[in-house]
Amino acid sequence: MSASGIGRYALPVGVVGIVLLLVVPLPPALLDGLIVLSIAISVLVLLTAMYVERPLDFSIFPALLLVITLFRLGLNVASTRLVLLDGYAGDVIGAFGEFVIGGSLVVGLVIFLILTVIQFAVITNGATRVAEVGARFTLDALPGKQMAIDADLNAGLIDEDTARTRRAEVTAEADFYGAMDGASKFVKGDAIAAIIITIINLLGGFGVGVAQKGMGWGDALSTYSLLTVGDGLVSQIPALLTSVATGLIVTRATSQGDMGSDAASQLLRSTRALTIGGAAIAGLAVVPGLPKLPFLLVGGAMLALAVRARRAGSDEDEPGDDLEPAPVDPTQQLVEDMSVDPLEVVLASDLVDLVDAGAGGDLLDRVRALRRKVALEIGLVLPPVRTRDSLDLPPGSYSVVVSGVEVGRGQAPAGKVLALGDMLDGLPGVTTVEPVFGLPGKWLPVEARHQAELAGATVVDRGSVLITHLGEVVRANASRLLSREDVKGLVESVRRQHPVVVEELVPSQLSLGEVQRVLRGLLDERVPVRDLVSIFEALSLRARVSSDVDGLVEAARAGLGPAVADAFTRDGVLRVLTLDPLLEHELAEHVRPGEDGPVVQLEPGTLGRVLDALTAAVQRVDALGVEYVLVCAPGLRSALRRLVQAAVPTLAVLSYTEAGQAPRVEAVGTVTNASAVAS
Template identity: 80%
Template sequence: MKSSEIGRYAVPLGVVGIVMLLVVPLPAVMLDGLIVLNIALSLLVLLTAMYVARPLDFSIFPALLLVLTLYRLGLNVASTRLVLLDGYAGEVIHAFGEFVIGGSLIVGLVIFLLLVVIQFAVITSGATRVAEVGARFTLDAMPGKQMAIDADLNSGLIDEDTARQRRADVAAEADFYGAMDGASKFVKGDAVAAIIITVINLVGGFGIGVAQRGLPWSEALETYSLLTIGDGLVSQIPALLMSVATGLIVTRSTTDGDLGQDAAVQLFRNTRALAIGGGAMIAIAIVPGMPKLPFVVVGVVLLVLASRARGAGSGTDEVDADAPALPASDPTEMLVQEMSVDPLEVVLATDLVDLVDTGAGGDLLDRVRALRRKVALEVGLVLPPVRTRDSLELGPGQYQVLVSGVEVGRGQAPAGKVLALGDHLETLPGATTVEPVFGLQGKWLPVEMRHQAEMTGATVVDRGSVLITHLGEVVRAHASRLLSREDVKALVESVRRVHPVVVEELVPSQLSLGEVQRVLRGLLDERVPVRDLVRIFEALSLRARTSTDVDGLVEAARAGLGPAVADAFSRDGVLRVVTLDPLMEHEMAEHVRPTEDGPTVQLDPGRTEAFLDALAGCMTRADALGVDYVLVCAPGLRSALHRLVGAAAPALAVLSYTEAGQAPRVEAIGTVSHASAVAS
């Protein structure tokens, strides 16, 4: 039978047996065995506490402390019963009474009281205090540790399994020190109980010996006092071992070695301290009247240890503390790690760190995880881990969003304030600001004025929502830059598991991963979701048989997505469009020229500026209506027109008539005419 199977039955049966000790009389022979077992278990617990590298490696200790304390009290009750009834409690107690204390009542009482004082006043009190402080500090540090784990997870330093294990370790550590705070009270109560039981045995035994058994008072005092003191010593020695084990556990810091290894390394590694200590011992031996031999022996031993420690240092002398420290050379791996650029970062001012501190109510990290899921479901892009850090270079309340180390967004989220958005904010205090995503007018107000702002009809948004909304908009605008080659490989492999034929036909026989990445980036640049990879790959496979031109592949992928393209820009089932005047569209189609970057519309500068001005005017009128819209044109002109308007209006999507026609409902809200372009 395995040890785990033995423990499964032995521990419950042992606890039941401990309870039986309290009520069932035991023969003296069995009591001897149980007392020896108690001493052995206590010694085993002490040695185990010394050899663990960290307290959590002995997580069963609080429960074990309770069980062994109850076991020891049960033995006290059983031995008391035998002492008072028979005047004999077995060979072990008799041996402690006769051999250990030399048969002297005074010596026994003194030794017993010394053990009680050492256990109760020194070890137990100190261990109890350390357990209380450790439990308090551990609970106070939990939010910071959880925040550090979440930050490492979001920055990609650890994976989800490692984060889950570290969270479990933090929770287990808090539970352990909380349990130790209560378990240390068992040891303290056990010391008090030992004193009371000893007094009862001494007084009760003397009374029974004189009154019931008719013994002379001197014989009764000698018999029962020696048995009582022997019983007390038998119980106090294991109790002292458990107290020492408790103190070792609660004062143990987490290291890579056990107590003996750490003591040998840390205590005997300082050659200067060993040499001075050895010299001091020999100097004391020279003092007249002092015993020479013990001081000389100890001094020589310390000097030998100092010499060996210096030799173990490979002949290197200690560095003078006053000497200037030489700069340490950084390993190549560390330099490479410091040089690496994170794909996506959020940099916070120091007064915004509370947004990521879960202990202070910050939920920014949870919102970032929710944003990653939302972007994946909407766009089809799995965002890289978002690294969150603070910076002293930012002003109060400021934050930055970096993509590949380059700032692409900046905003404000002042501490202790909320953002009020609306048209009637004149009565509210504060300077007017502009919301970073939608460009709405607003004011940052103290949190206490939230209700007052809502009463004016304003929309009130908390700091975290402002930041996460801004981050989401930045991510959507720069989705193509965030799509790495490794991401494309992961997406291809995910499709391969479900549709292997589609992937095998396309990659790598027709297109490489790099070419697939360029196509997906082209779709993301125009805010076309890439969730339906199966349809995209099927369309690319058909197109790649005749041409691997990237623009042609992007157009083929858009055609393969079908109604999904128009649906991405529709609102409430309606696709609102801005069209081109037929004459202008015909003129642009005649001026489409191929370039290295793809087809572009090459009008003369005056005509191009007039067209863009006319388009801007049409967009301004559409924005006044508060609706989302797209620009539509002929299929052959679509990609070239997108490059033309991309610089002036990067957020404006350009669809072909074929794509727009697949929307459930199309509503024209404006036209860019040839006459307006000329007039402009």
């Protein structure tokens, strides 16, 4: 039977047996066995508390503490019954009494009282206080931790399963410390009960011996004091071990190792502290009157540990670290300095804490999570994002650089959080505009976060502001970030799973450069390129007719099918801005072939009126606060996209065929020759 199967039956039977201890007399031999079992359980609990890496790894401890305490109290009742009835409570209690008393009743009672004071006044009171403080702070921090998990989920740093797991851990931690706050009272009550039971045994046994058994005063005092001290000792030793385990659990901070490993690594980490401490202890040997040998032995041992730790640290260094570095070729160094990183995040000097893990910065982790999110959303594997600081930036600011050119700048002042909402007038802070969506906001001191949340504002930390801005910049510049090497890697990844698709297309029909232009064209129009198999299959069919890039892009869009509309569908609805039929017919009549694909050729005055009408329609629909696309006839789509790009670069253009594959289509506006009429 497994351990869980044994525990399923043993623990309930044991609890029932503990209750029987309170009413059923036990033979001395069985009592001896149960006392030894109590000591063994306490030792096991103490060692388990020392070896767990997190307090939650021993989550059963609060309930177990109640059972252990009840078990010891049941043994106290059983032993008291034997002491008062028979003057004999087994060999274990008698042996412990003889060992502690050592022939002197006064010494025995003093030692027993010292053990009781250690447990009750030092360990138990301290553990109880720590448990109370830990429970209060854990419960107070619960809402903030829950909000942090929600913020990480919204920022794309974690997925839904990870968020659910972290929420469960946070709730379990709060429940655990709340239970420990109550369970620590069991330990305190156990210590008080042990003292009272000892006094009862001593006075009651003396009275029974003299009044009922006719013993002399001296014999009664000697006999029952021995049994009382022995009974108290076999109760106090496991109680002391359990109290120490309780203190270890409630004072233990979360780490990556057990207590022994953490203590060794942290105490022996500083060779300077070991050296100074060892020298100081050894130096006390020269003080007149102090024994020299103990101080020399302990001081020498500390100095030996310092030497060993210093050698261990030097062994980890790479061989040849003391050699002078090889001279760098100036030409090679210049070439390296001239190289341009595809994507950079430049921070002002006071924002370096965002990337310093020691100071709580998690920007690098967020960037890694963003790379994964972008890859899963649009199929682009971002190049490594270089993060550096610059003295040229104003304090509290950052910039996003793509291929050496700054494409975005924002603010993330140290010690501030960004509040977004309509009710910000009464909050202290500096008014600003959110860099991605253009929302009004305020940079507030961290201390005012709770006040802002109570006012109904959405509060965002600095890292989330920066990573959201970076994500939007990446999506807007996705085509520039797709290099030829990236395309080669994507082609090879498809080749491993679908070799026939790649062999038919590259390089027999299209070169890597032509495939790159097609993928860039899709990314320019915010079409995901995750389904490379469908894209390559569509390109293979189109390339047999023509290698015109514009036609290849249209063929790839057709090959993706519903995925094109799905990229712009929100909550199952694709919201569209339509063209007036007369305007659409007029534009279609003026489509002419161009060097880079079809274009709409209109008279300057007519073109200006069309663009004004489009801009007015976009402004009208933007006021609705929804995401939408412009739809038109398939033959007009490519040319209209080039026309729209000049006035509204972020507006996506879909054909009726593509939009018709969405689950549901909703018209939100119409563009006419003279004005835009919002629906």
